[in-house]
Amino acid sequence: MLDYLKSPVQSFQDFLILAGRSMRNVAKPPIYWNDILMQMDSIGVGSLPIVALIGAFSGIVMTLQMSRALETYGATSQTGQVVSISIIRELGPVLTALLVAGRNASGIASELGSMKVTEQIDAMRALGTDPIQKLVVPRLVATAIMQPLLTAIADFVGLLGGLIIAVTIIGNTANQYWSSAIDILALNDIAQGMTKPFVFAIVIALVGCFYGMRTTGGTQGVGLSTTKAVVVSSVWVFVIDVLITQIFVSLT
Amino acid sequence: MAEAILQFEDVSLRFEDNLVLDRVNLTVNRGDTFILLGAAGSGKTVLLKLAMSLIQPSSGRIRLLGHDITDLKESELFEIRSEVGILFQEGGLFDSLTIEENVGYPLRNQKRLRAPEEEILTRVTESLEFVELGHTLDKFPSELSGGMRRRVGIARANVTNPKLSLYDSPTAGLDPITAHTIMSLIVKQRDLRKTTTVLATHRYQDGAMAANYQWDEATHDVVRAVPHGQYASLNTSFVVMKEGKIAFLGEQQQLEASRDPYVSQFVLHQPPPRIGPGGDRGHLPA
Ligand SMILES: Nc1ncnc2c1ncn2[C@@H]1O[C@H](COP(=O)(O)OP(=O)(O)OP(=O)(O)O)[C@@H](O)[C@H]1O
Ligand SMILES: [Mg+2]
Helix, strand or coil: CHHHHHHHHHHHHHHHHHHHHHHHHCCCCCCCHHHHHHHHHHHHHHHHHHHHHHHHHHHHHHHHHHHHHHHHCCCHHHHHHHHHHHHHHHHHHHHHHHHHHHHHHHHHHHHHHHHHHCCHHHHHHHCCCCHHHHHHHHHHHHHHHHHHHHHHHHHHHHHHHHHHHHHHHHCCCHHHHHHHHHHCCCHHHHHHHHHHHHHHHHHHHHHHHHHHHCCCCHHHHHHHHHHHHHHHHHHHHHHHHHHHHHHHHHHC | CCCEEEEEEEEEEEECCEEEEEEEEEEEECCCEEEEEECCCCCHHHHHHHHCCCCCCCEEEEEECCEECCCCCHHHHHHHHCCEEEEECCECCCCCCCHHHHHHHHHHHCHHHCCCHHHHHHHHHHHHHHCCCHHHCCCCHHHCCHHHHHHHHHHHHHCCCCCEEEEECCCCCCCHHHHHHHHHHHHHHHHHHCCEEEEEECCHHHHHHHHHEEEECCCCEEEECCCCCCCCCCCEEEEEEECCEEEEEECHHHHHHCCCHHHHHHHHCCCCCCCCCCCCCCCCCC
16 A cells, blocks of 8 residues: 555655756746747747637637526626636636646647657756756746736637627627626636636646656657646646635635 | 776666666776676666766765765756766757757856857867768758767767767667767777777677777778787776676676676677678778
8 A cells, every 4th residue: 555655655756846946946047038938939829829719619608508597587787797707717717727738738748758768858967957947947937927828818708708699699788798797806806817827837837847857768658748747737727726716715 | 096087886776676786886097998788778878877977876986087976966066077978879969959059068058168159169060070070060960860960979978078978879770881980980089089988889899999999090090909819908998787787897808708608698799700801890891
């Protein structure tokens, strides 16, 4: 039993060591600005279309699903509230995180994984650079900057999707929809909606780097690390989502 | 008293339950050539990585260039590592960088070696010309053949003018002609720049060539240091690794005389001597 637990516990410990070292290195020179910008481009700009698409669909589908219930209670004028609360607090951050996990945790893990198996990471260390500084920190910083932005975009597009349904099917006016959507939002919601993507981003980037950097076993190993990175980071997104939500709920 | 460049004292390494190196002792002195022979999985690569502290031993001590590197922190290692060149078995060339950037990488990233940009370019070009690849500066590693990539790796390992060069299986997977070229470049580096050399390989010919051939600037090729059938004394030692243990350590003559079945397999698994004129071990008929 103890043996069975040894390896996950060991892995988690290794993960914390990597996380600690990366955090400590964030502000330490040398800072590889070029790498940070390149990663921001590939993580942020690259994910933009799909994030916008998912944002729009979730807004549309949510509003459609809600319309019947709202009608039953005669509360169709509050469509905006329901949509904005659920998108800003929950759907925007989580759906974006799952997309980023699928797209970027896997990308990071496979890129670092192939560098590991072709000994490029060893070469970096042999030739004077710290792979944490050169590879992990730029990915971490770039994801932590881009993911809140992507989430904000997903939120906004989601609200637009809601608007379309609210106006065409439910029969709100655009004004009615927007004012109810905006008025309901408190600082707490915005804080929650932005804290989540920031924390998710850190976890996703670190999990991707972690599995990438400990790849062994050639190209097959790279495939394995990639899969693990996606699964593990997605699970963490849900776990952390519950924790953060609980914290914010207890704050109000 | 010869100056020790690299010393392993009772070094063991274990990965989980797998004992990968078992109490290894060896000393490489300045000017030595060390040939590490051994079957796949016998621990050649981990030994070279330990020598640069890219992995830490489970027990024992490792001294490199007069420093005990066993417990040094990563930040303290960079300066010592900058005096060592290494060619990785899997290449280790950065595939997102051009050949010029790859070879210049240590010069641009190692604090001790920072130099003005023109000087870097000169040294990179020089180092690539040394391996006869002066025309590939702007190419990417993926655009080169396997043998050319090995040569770029050699250029990158030696661009810093290291005191010690480590080569991990430089001829693995190459045709005999290219393998000969690679080996002659390694001998050239050793003889022209007086680099202490550790070479891991599973080809006995490579070792025999390093042991008996010298770089000859006049003919621009390697030539035998002594007549055929004799052993040159070029400070070459052979180590045969077997499952993480040193099965043999000594000179070529002793190696060839060894009766140990595992050890002698490495020697006998070579083409019979004198296939044609000049067809001695380690040297290909023209
Ligand atoms: N990161 C690692 N984790 C676990 N085991 C490892 C690791 N690296 C090496 N090993 C094990 O160490 C042993 C020695 O490996 P090493 O790569 O040094 O062999 P080698 O002599 O270089 O073989 P080859 O000729 O195939 O290159 C092998 O059994 C290998 O499985
Ligand atoms: Mg090896």
